[in-house]
Amino acid sequence: MPAGPRRRAPRAEGQRAPRAKKQRAPRSRRIAFRLAGLFALAVLTTGCDGKWSRGGWPSPITDQGDRVLGVWRGSMITAGFVGVFVIGLILVSALAFRRRGDELPRQVRYNLPIEVLYTVVPMIIVAVLFYFTAIRENDEDKFSVHPDLSINVVGFQWAWQFNYLDDGLAVTGRPGEYPELVLPVDKTVRFYETSPDVIHAFWVIPFLFKRDVVPGRTNSFEVHLNHIGDFKGKCTEYCGTNHDRMLFTVRVVSQADYDAWLQQTKATAAAGTDPKFTVYDGPRSISFGNTGDTQRSHQ
Numbered sequence: 001m002p003a004g005p006r007r008r009a010p011r012a013e014g015q016r017a018p019r020a021k022k023q024r025a026p027r028s029r030r031i032a033f034r035l036a037g038l039f040a041l042a043v044l045t046t047g048c049d050g051k052w053s054r055g056g057w058p059s060p061i062t063d064q065g066d067r068v069l070g071v072w073r074g075s076m077i078t079a080g081f082v083g084v085f086v087i088g089l090i091l092v093s094a095l096a097f098r099r100r101g102d103e104l105p106r107q108v109r110y111n112l113p114i115e116v117l118y119t120v121v122p123m124i125i126v127a128v129l130f131y132f133t134a135i136r137e138n139d140e141d142k143f144s145v146h147p148d149l150s151i152n153v154v155g156f157q158w159a160w161q162f163n164y165l166d167d168g169l170a171v172t173g174r175p176g177e178y179p180e181l182v183l184p185v186d187k188t189v190r191f192y193e194t195s196p197d198v199i200h201a202f203w204v205i206p207f208l209f210k211r212d213v214v215p216g217r218t219n220s221f222e223v224h225l226n227h228i229g230d231f232k233g234k235c236t237e238y239c240g241t242n243h244d245r246m247l248f249t250v251r252v253v254s255q256a257d258y259d260a261w262l263q264q265t266k267a268t269a270a271a272g273t274d275p276k277f278t279v280y281d282g283p284r285s286i287s288f289g290n291t292g293d294t295q296r297s298h299q
């Protein structure tokens with residue numbers, strides 16, 4: 001709001017002091033309103049996609065991710081309450097019990113109920129948070145009897161290979177040439193993870209979950225996809241020179257689009273015209289504890 005013309009009008013010397021005093025209150029209030037408006041604008045413009053309500057997290061695209069987000073939200077709300085309560089206690093004690101004179105304040109020794117309370121309440125909070133964290137972590141380890149799709153993710157220095165175990169297709173990237181993992185929506189996908197060299201970590205960002213890819217053993221997890229779109233993934237275990245280029249994209253599409261993509265890509269793989277796509281002729285299922293000796297067509 002612009003300053004009114006009244007303020008610029010010349011005044012007599014004697015009137016200046018009281019007027020300035022009168023105007024100060026509304027002016028500071030105006031500034032406060034402006035700051036509040038700016039803050040609200042910032043929240044609204046950056047929070048259109050609900051990022052604020054997610055506490056800064058990406059929007060999940062799996063049922064498991066939705067539930068993990070619930071734990072995160074619960075933890076943030078709990079932390080918020082604890083923070084406000086503790087800061088409030090600090091302020092109240094600092095202001096209400098500030099020094100007022102030379103008199104020594106009333107001396108107290110201990111208060112057993114309060115001491116029990118501030119020991120027991122944090123333990124309950126931690127136990128509840130631990131409980132929900134543990135059951136949500138285990139969600140990804142729950143395997144369905146028949147997943148709709150099984151993918152063997154091979155992390156190698158320094159790219160990814162996605163083997164579609166049921167469909168005989170391998171998609172392989174190179175550093176700087178990122179592979180795309182295409183998946184059908186509303187399906188349960190089981191991921192097996194193997195590595196022929198060093199430890200990597202497979203992270204599809206909106207899964208809100210990542211798991212290490214370890215040479216000499218097979219890791220696995222299962223998700224149910226519930227969102228169509230293009231998403232990003234990366235390696236999150238430092239694995240050597242080109243670790244930062246171990247990127248990939250995930251495209252979740254409808255079943256019809258997936259079938260069309262699969263048919264077309266399998267034809268490309270059979271024709272051998274694009275080194276990114278090859279025929280996968282390895283085992284249809286991955287047994288646990290194998291050596292991660294999966295095919296590497298990028299060499």
Ligand SMILES: [Cu+2]
Pocket residue numbers: 155156199200201235236237238239243246
């Ligand atoms: Cu890596």
